[in-house]
Amino acid sequence: MSEPVTIGRATLYNSDCRDILPTLGKVDAVVTDPPYGINAARDRKSEQWGWKDYPQSGWDKERPDASCFAAVLAAARYQIIWGGNYFTDRLPANHMGKWLIWDKGQEGFSLADAELAWCNFDGAIRRINYHRAKALQDGKEHPTQKAVEVMKWSIDQLPKPSATILDPFLGSGTTGVAAVQMGRDFVGVEADPVFFDIACRRIEDAQRQRDLFLESAA
Ligand SMILES: C[S@@+](CC[C@H](N)C(=O)[O-])C[C@H]1O[C@@H](n2cnc3c(N)ncnc32)[C@H](O)[C@@H]1O
Known part of the structure; x- marks a missing residue:
């Protein structure tokens, strides 16, 4: 297990989350986006909408298994899990539960028109409209990168302001960028x-920009 990297209030592990989760104390909230098991890393032979050849392959061939989800669910009281529709057989039923929808503002494209997040708390379904093209303005460095605005909105949907956010499937670090921009503590794996x-570079950039902003506001 490698030593964590600390960037401001973010602690980042380059490890398998199954090794790290049992070593962490409970945090306030998990906001994450696990592999959906749809092989999203495959070469789509098109640079349209930001698709390109990514050197990493294989990470999206399998979904996390039941024991991995059990460790994720044990890590925090509140949970928001993007791609929840891919995990309905592995997550607890939430018949009164809240779902989040990211409406990508585009219909009938080869990729999904929207993405869904499962929540382990009750509440009305909420939707954000954030066009796929706007999301690309963050700079696309991961095949299934979420938009920073979508992850900030997700954090705002938690039932209580959560001091520490955990993302055990960090990817290019989008949840960490959102947490840093919102002044939260963050743990990523x-x-x-x-x-x-x-992820380290993006979170460091976000931290630097926040520090500059706070300095200029003081
Ligand atoms: C869907 S992607 C997350 C993308 C992220 N939301 C972003 O905006 O970049 C899931 C990530 O989980 C990572 N991953 C898969 N299994 C893992 C595990 N057991 N522990 C830690 N990371 C894992 C993959 O390498 C992949 O980068």
Whole structure:
């Protein structure tokens, strides 16, 4: 297990989350986006909408198994899990539960028109309209990168303001960027070293911009 990297209030592990989760104390909230098991890393032979050849492959061939989800669910009281529709057989039923929808503002495209997040708390279904093209303005460095605005909105949907956010499937670090921009503590875990380095750089940039903003406001 490698030593964590600390960037401001973010602690980042380049490890398998199954090794890290049992070592962490309980945090306030998990906001995450696990592999959906749809092989999203495959070469789509098109650079349209930001698709390109990504050197990492294989990470999206399998979904996390039941024991991995059990460790994720044990890590925090509140949970928001993007791609929840891919995990309905592995997550507890939430018949009164809240779902989040990211409406990508585009219909009938080869990729999904929208994405769904399962929540372990009750509440009305909420939807954000955030066009796929706007999401690309963050700079696309991961095949299934979420938009920073969508992850900030997700954090705002938690039932209570949560001091510490955990993302055990960090990818390019989008949840960490959102948490840093919102002044929250953050813990992230990513198994792939290339994605991990991208996440560190993006979170460091977000931290630097926040520090500059706070300095100029003081
Ligand atoms: C759907 S992607 C997350 C993308 C992220 N939301 C973003 O905006 O970049 C899931 C990530 O989980 C990582 N991953 C898969 N299994 C893992 C595990 N057991 N522990 C830690 N990371 C894992 C993959 O390498 C992949 O980068």
